Amino acid sequence: MLSLLVLISGGGSNLRSLLEASEDAEYPARVVAIGADRDADGLGLGEEFGIPTFAVNYGSYPDRAAWGDALLEQIRIWQPDLVILSGLMRLLPPRVVAALSPNLINTHPAYLPEFPGAHGVRDALAAGATQTGASIIVVDGGVDAGPIIAQERVAIEAGDSEAALHERIKLVERRLLVQAVLDIANGHVNLKEHSPA
Structure with missing residues (x-):
């Protein structure tokens, strides 16, 4: 079973499609956590589908690198097989891309x-x-x-x-x-x- 962590910035319409697909017992992947770079509306899907959520608010960090380090720390807690950027409206710092790629899709x-x-x-x-x-x-x-x-x-x-x-x-x-x-x-x-x- 492929474990997925999905990162969003908005309503999470692509995320909803994944969550609905994974309700089928035959679908070989499950979302283990939903993360965002702000208080995104799509985090509400976590409650709806019983999936843990987290937010690493970009504005709380002095720069993109510091934000990326905090985000990576959160991602690593879940040890996902695949990280999906689904409407995340922020470029990941090179250190984060290097740590996750090629198991990082957009x-x-x-x-x-x-x-x-x-x-x-x-x-x-x-x-x-x-x-x-x-x-x-x-x-x-x-x-x-x-x-x-x-x-x-x-x-x-x-x-x-x-x-x-x-x-x-x-x-x-x-x-x-x-x-x-x-x-x-x-x-x-x-x-x-x-x-x-």
Whole structure:
């Protein structure tokens, strides 16, 4: 059974999909803890699904490195097989990435390497693209630059708002994430083969 620790910043819609999938006894992964970099709404899913939660508030630390060290300390308590960044809107310090990779994956609302960064949906619209997508990657030292595990295209429709497009992407992201975790748990995806150079 693959043990998962999921890090969030917001409502945790991808996290909910994982929690619902893991309620199936046949699904070979379980979320052991949920963490956040703030008092995120998605931490409420912990109570709903009976999963321990923690917050390492970024604003409580003098810099990103100190915050990362505190976050890593919390993660290590749970000894997860896989750490998932699911809407965590903060770059992990290099020391944290080095400690966890390649067992550290991220969801991103674009068809990487197109539109990396915090505003992938907005950037796709601003570029006048006709399609974007969703990607699951192994986290490396770059910004959304790690090896791609899974991705799928999403069409951009005429008149799409950022919110409407993001909702359609999230549907794909959730499905890809649940499948990627299944593939990792079943050995169909070997993260060591996807390890950043």
